[in-house]
Amino acid sequence: MDLLGFSLSYVSHALRSSGLSMAQDLPPVDMFVTSADPVLEPSILTVNTVISLLAVDYPADKLACYVSDDGCSPITYYSLVEASKFAKIWVPFCKKYNIQTRAPFRYFSSELILTGSCNYSLEFQQEYNKMKDGYEELASKIKDAVEKSMEWDLIGDFAIFSNMEHKNHPTIIKVIRDQNEAGLSEALPHLIYVSREKRPEHPHRYKAGAMNVLTRVSGLITNAPFMLNVDCDMFVNNPQIFLHAMCLLLGSKNERESGFVQCPQYFYDGLKDDPFGNQFVVGNKYMGRGVAGIQVPFYEGTGCFHRRKVIYGSCPDDIGNQAKRLTPVHGDLSYEEQLRIFGDSKEFIRSAAYALQGKENISPKNLPNLVEAAHQVAGCGYEYVGWQYGAATEDVLTGLMIHGRGWRSLFCTPDPRAFLGCAPRGGPISMAQQKRWATGLLEILIGRRSPIVTTVTARLQLRHCLAYLSLLTWGLRSIPELCYAVLPAYCTITDSSFLPEVHEPAIYIYMALFLSYVIYTLIEYHETGLSIRAWWNNQRMARINAMNAWLCGFISVILKVFRISDTVFEVTQKDQSSSNDGDEGRFTFDASLIFVPGTTVLLLQLTALIMGFRGMQLSDGSGLGERLCSIMVVICFWPFLKGLFAKGKYGIPLSTIFKSAFLALCFVLLAKRA
Ligand SMILES: O=c1ccn([C@@H]2O[C@H](COP(=O)(O)OP(=O)(O)O[C@H]3O[C@H](CO)[C@@H](O)[C@H](O)[C@H]3O)[C@@H](O)[C@H]2O)c(=O)[nH]1
Numbered sequence: 119m120d121l122l123g124f125s126l127s128y129v130s131h132a133l134r135s136s137g138l139s140m141a142q143d144l145p146p147v148d149m150f151v152t153s154a155d156p157v158l159e160p161s162i163l164t165v166n167t168v169i170s171l172l173a174v175d176y177p178a179d180k181l182a183c184y185v186s187d188d189g190c191s192p193i194t195y196y197s198l199v200e201a202s203k204f205a206k207i208w209v210p211f212c213k214k215y216n217i218q219t220r221a222p223f224r225y226f227s228s229e230l231i232l233t234g235s236c237n238y239s240l241e242f243q244q245e246y247n248k249m250k251d252g253y254e255e256l257a258s259k260i261k262d263a264v265e266k267s268m269e270w271d272l273i274g275d276f277a278i279f280s281n282m283e284h285k286n287h288p289t290i291i292k293v294i295r296d297q298n299e300a301g302l303s304e305a306l307p308h309l310i311y312v313s314r315e316k317r318p319e320h321p322h323r324y325k326a327g328a329m330n331v332l333t334r335v336s337g338l339i340t341n342a343p344f345m346l347n348v349d350c351d352m353f354v355n356n357p358q359i360f361l362h363a364m365c366l367l368l369g370s371k372n373e374r375e376s377g378f379v380q381c382p383q384y385f386y387d388g389l390k391d392d393p394f395g396n397q398f399v400v401g402n403k404y405m406g407r408g409v410a411g412i413q414v415p416f417y418e419g420t421g422c423f424h425r426r427k428v429i430y431g432s433c434p435d436d437i438g439n440q441a442k443r444l445t446p447v448h449g450d451l452s453y454e455e456q457l458r459i460f461g462d463s464k465e466f467i468r469s470a471a472y473a474l475q476g477k478e479n480i481s482p483k484n485l486p487n488l489v490e491a492a493h494q495v496a497g498c499g500y501e502y503v504g505w506q507y508g509a510a511t512e513d514v515l516t517g518l519m520i521h522g523r524g525w526r527s528l529f530c531t532p533d534p535r536a537f538l539g540c541a542p543r544g545g546p547i548s549m550a551q552q553k554r555w556a557t558g559l560l561e562i563l564i565g566r567r568s569p570i571v572t573t574v575t576a577r578l579q580l581r582h583c584l585a586y587l588s589l590l591t592w593g594l595r596s597i598p599e600l601c602y603a604v605l606p607a608y609c610t611i612t613d614s615s616f617l618p619e620v621h622e623p624a625i626y627i628y629m630a631l632f633l634s635y636v637i638y639t640l641i642e643y644h645e646t647g648l649s650i651r652a653w654w655n656n657q658r659m660a661r662i663n664a665m666n667a668w669l670c671g672f673i674s675v676i677l678k679v680f681r682i683s684d685t686v687f688e689v690t691q692k693d694q695s696s697s698n699d700g701d702e703g704r705f706t707f708d709a710s711l712i713f714v715p716g717t718t719v720l721l722l723q724l725t726a727l728i729m730g731f732r733g734m735q736l737s738d739g740s741g742l743g744e745r746l747c748s749i750m751v752v753i754c755f756w757p758f759l760k761g762l763f764a765k766g767k768y769g770i771p772l773s774t775i776f777k778s779a780f781l782a783l784c785f786v787l788l789a790k791r792a
């Protein structure tokens with residue numbers, strides 16, 4: 119079936135039911151892309167994401183794309199300028215031939231194109247070649263820019279970047295493409311580059327800070343009633359996604375049902391059988407849809423369409439007087455209240471008033487003038503409404519606050535998948551990401567905005583609270599996991615036991631529990647079409663993540679509670695996944711403390727196993743269960759076992775091994791004394 123036709127007819131139905139008459143009445147959408155570091159996040163990826171956004175199937179005059187650059191890098195700006203030139207030929211090409219993959223690097227890397235080329239017209243082939251050359255030129259320009267970054271001549275348009283320290287600089291806003299200036303023939307959205315002000319004395323609040331600046335800046339410039347946000351690596355994989363999202367946003371009977379629409383996070387070029395356990399295919403299918411079933415899919419930080427007024431803190435219209443208790447943002451605000459809530463930019467207050475009514479600004483727009491005013495609201499002192507601070511997972515916290523005000527959300531899972539991004543590869547990157555999540559989720563759990571508090575004081579329902587708790591308690595699992603992993607070793611070392619003996623009937627209870635868990639999870643993988651290997655890798659990584667990354671996250675939250683150190687947002691490295699050294703899925707290590715707990719647990723099991731089999735208390739079968747458990751732990755930590763003997767990035771550094779050996783020794787001595 120023609121998907122576009124289908125979506126459009128569906129949309130027009132949805133539109134009609136919400137009082138609009140034609141597809142031309144589709145509401146404007148502001149699109150936000152955050153980037154932070156041109157090294158960890160190669161500009162070519164950001165550029166592809168931006169191009170794919172500019173090329174979506176949606177009226178271009180309704181779209182504006184804002185790119186935040188926390189790296190304040192002339193390379194990012196330059197790449198975007200070049201990308202917008204390429205987009206001028208790329209976007210019409212995609213629309214003319216209804217190309218499905220609109221991120222050029224994906225389109226040109228797919229093997230399918232132009233094989234069996236007899237099906238394609240000569241005209242297409244010529245244009246295809248032109249696009250391919252155009253993209254190759256763009257890619258090589260960006261590559262050159264990255265390579266010569268040391269010797270940039272920052273003149274002309276780039277002069278503003280000279281002498282900029284990336285943690286101490288004024289705001290830079292640059293309109294790369296202004297729709298009003300270009301002729302009507304060029305149907306391309308606005309493209310605006312924003313590098314917000316940063317000062318050492320002001321906390322910059324990482325991604326949440328960047329999102330808030332984009333929200334305010336776009337509020338002044340385009341003020342679209344809907345906003346989409348994506349991470350810089352998350353390109354549009356389904357060009358009709360905006361239409362799908364609008365069906366949900368405009369088509370629900372009660373606006374309250376669709377405070378935001380979340381598309382699940384999926385990744386491209388995932389490694390075979392998910393060796394790092396971070397592709398979340400099964401999680402999205404079961405947990406994701408389960409939570410969607412109770413109307414509160416979590417906000418995942420990327421691939422999400424928000425109503426602007428929801429982000430500004432408003433409540434659903436139909437909750438009347440209760441709204442005043444839940445949020446300062448309600449219908450009849452006095453001027454003083456407006457100043458307090460939205461800051462002292464008159465333009466911003468005016469635009470916020472429109473946004474709260476769900477409208478766009480109707481006054482004619484003169485971008486250059488607005489950009490002047492936008493500098494004020496991009497300043498680091500201008501902090502009002504928006505994404506929530508105080509947790510490394512600003513996304514979940516922001517979503518929770520929205521649900522707490524009575525909004526519900528929707529899950530959007532079109533085929534093909536809406537957005538695709540990079541899943542981390544390699545031990546250290548993957549662990550750092552997991553640690554940040556565990557940290558952020560625990561910060562929310564113990565904070566004053568925890569779901570329990572929100573349920574008691576606001577409009578979160580008990581079942582929503584439980585859904586949030588199941589996510590937020592991730593990091594806490596590290597403690598029981600660690601205890602259970604150490605227990606069999608402890609028992610062997612001290613010649614005690616925690617399991618019944620093999621001939622006691624009670625052992626069947628344990629076996630039944632274990633087997634039913636294994637069978638149940640296996641069925642989940644089977645039904646999702648994944649292999650047993652993928653199942654095993656995820657099981658194994660769940661143990662490794664819990665005992666290393668989540669434990670470190672737990673500890674960093676404790677340190678925060680005692681004000682010893684604050685938590686930070688470490689940017690995840692994104693790579694283009696073309697490094698084919700044949701060992702792609704192999705676990706890698708670095709000297710980070712994050713690997714110490716796992717190595718210690720492994721050394722303990724090995725010690726226990728050696729002691730156990732030497733002592734041979736096995737004669738009557740006692741201690742068999744414990745020893746099997748130890749072996750299980752060793753198998754889960756197989757990548758670590760290999761790491762003990764491997765060299766380079768595949769080996770556990772000696773310093774880590776020494777630290778772990780010391781800890782393991784202490785444990786053995788203490789256990790023996792007890
Ligand atoms: O100071 C910062 C730090 C990060 N980012 C951006 O935030 C996004 C997410 O960062 P990333 O390092 O890719 O984190 P991930 O672990 O991949 O992200 C997941 O988890 C985050 C919360 O921990 C969410 O914000 C993300 O949307 C979600 O994809 C990226 O676009 C970054 O450029 C900034 O703009 N400023």
Ligand SMILES: [Mn+2]
Pocket residue numbers: 349351539540690
């Ligand atoms: Mn990411």
